[in-house]
Amino acid sequence: MSQSGSPATLARKAAIVGIGATExxxxxxxxxxQLACEAVKAALDDAGLHGSAIDGMASxxxxxxxxxxxxxxxxxxxxxxxxxxxFGGGAACGPFVHAATAxxxxxxxxxxxxxxxxxxxxxxxxSGQMMNNSPxxxxxxxxxxxxxxxxxxxxxxxxxxxxxxMHEYGATSEDFGRVAVAMRDFAATNPNAFFYQRxxxxxxxxxxxxxxxxxxxxxxxxxxxxxxxxxxxxxERARDx
Numbered sequence: 001m002s003q004s005g006s007p008a009t010l011a012r013k014a015a016i017v018g019i020g021a022t023e024x025x026x027x028x029x030x031x032x033x034q035l036a037c038e039a040v041k042a043a044l045d046d047a048g049l050h051g052s053a054i055d056g057m058a059s060x061x062x063x064x065x066x067x068x069x070x071x072x073x074x075x076x077x078x079x080x081x082x083x084x085x086x087f088g089g090g091a092a093c094g095p096f097v098h099a100a101t102a103x104x105x106x107x108x109x110x111x112x113x114x115x116x117x118x119x120x121x122x123x124x125x126x127s128g129q130m131m132n133n134s135p136x137x138x139x140x141x142x143x144x145x146x147x148x149x150x151x152x153x154x155x156x157x158x159x160x161x162x163x164x165x166m167h168e169y170g171a172t173s174e175d176f177g178r179v180a181v182a183m184r185d186f187a188a189t190n191p192n193a194f195f196y197q198r199x200x201x202x203x204x205x206x207x208x209x210x211x212x213x214x215x216x217x218x219x220x221x222x223x224x225x226x227x228x229x230x231x232x233x234x235x236e237r238a239r240d241x
Contacts, residue, residue, distance in 0.1 A: 010097070013104035015238035018047025018231030024194045027121040028225035036065040036116035037073045039227035043112065044074065047231040048241055051075030056108035058095035060085040062125075063115050070114065080108040088154060089221070099232040109233060116227030124223050125154050151212075155220050159212035166214060173214055177205035180218045194224045 020042025022028070022035050030038075044051060051074035057067040067082045081102045085094030092115075099111035119125060146157055165171055184200045187193035200218055208217035233241075 010100040010104055012235055014100040014232050015235050016230050017233055017238050017241050018043040018045070018049065019229070020044070020046055021192055021228045022116075022226045023192045024222075024224045024226035025120070026224065028118055032063075032116045032118050032122070032227075033065050033069065033073075035118070035225070035227035036063075036070050036114055036229070039116060039229035040070055040074050040112055040114055043114075043229040043231045047233075049110065049231060052077050053110045054112050055079060056081035056099065056102050056111035058083045058085075058098045058102075058111055058113045059115055060091040060095050061088050062117065065114070065116055070112075081111065088157075096230075096232070103232065103234050109237065111232045112229055113232060114227065114229040118225040120223045120225050122225070153212075155215050156212040159215050162214055162219075173216070174202065174206065176214070176219050177202045177216075180205050184218075192226075194222050 020039045022038050022042075028035055041051075044053075051071070054071060054074070054076045055078060057071065057079060059065075059067070061084075063084075067079060071077075071079060083095070083098040083102075085091040085098065095113040099113055102108050102111060146152070151157055151160075162176065181200055181202055184195055184198070187195040188197055188199040190196060205216060205218040210216055211220055
C-alpha cells in the first residue's frame with residue numbers, strides 16, 4: 001500500500017511513444033531478424049528516437065530474434081533490462097507490463113517491445129508440429145497434457161478455456177463472434193493487414209465451419225508473416241517527444 005492508502009499501480013508511469021510494423025503476408029521473403037529490425041526501426045522513427053536511446057527490450061513466446069542482435073542492428077549501445085513472457089497469444093500483454101515496471105522502477109528509460117515471426121511461410125503453429133524433439137524441452141513437457149488426446153493446435157487448446165468461459169459467464173458463440181467481427185474491422189482499415197478491406201459480419205462468423213468446439217473458423221487468427229514493435233518510455237520523457 002502507498003502512503004495514501006491506495007494500492008500502488010503502474011498507471012501513468014509509462015507511455016507508448018512509437019509504433020512500427022511490417023506488412024503481414026503469406027510469405028515475407030525475409031528472415032525473422034530482418035522483419036524484427038524493420039519493425040523496431042519504424043517504431044523508433046515514429047517516436048523520433050535513435051537506436052542509441054534503447055536501454056531495455058521485451059518480447060514474448062516463440063520469438064527467435066535475440067535482443068542484443070536487434071540492438072546492434074538498429075544502432076543501440078547497451079541493454080540495462082530485457083525480458084520475455086511465455087504462454088502463447090495470451091502473453092502479448094506481458095511485455096508491456098515488464099516495460100512499464102522496468103521504467104517505473106528506474107531499471108531503464110526506454111524499452112522496445114517487439115515480436116517477429118514467419119508463422120505462415122515458416123513453422124505454422126496450426127500444423128501441430130513439435131518445436132523441439134527433445135523430451136526435456138519445456139514446451140514438450142507442457143504440451144504433454146494435450147498431445148496424447150489429439151489436441152495438437154492452439155485452437156484445440158483454447159477451446160477448453162472458451163468452453164469454460166461460456167459455462168462460468170454465460171457467453172455464447174455470438175459473443176465470441178462479435179469480438180472476431182471487431183478484430184476484422186480493425187484489419188479492414190489497416191493497409192498493412194492481411195485482411196485489408198475484407199471485413200466479416202456476425203452472420204458470416206456463425207456460418208463458418210467449426211474448428212474446435214466451440215471455436216469456429218473466424219474465431220481463429222490468421223497465420224501470417226510479419227513483425228510489430230513499440231517504444232515505451234516514462235510519461236515525463238514522453239511529453240518532450
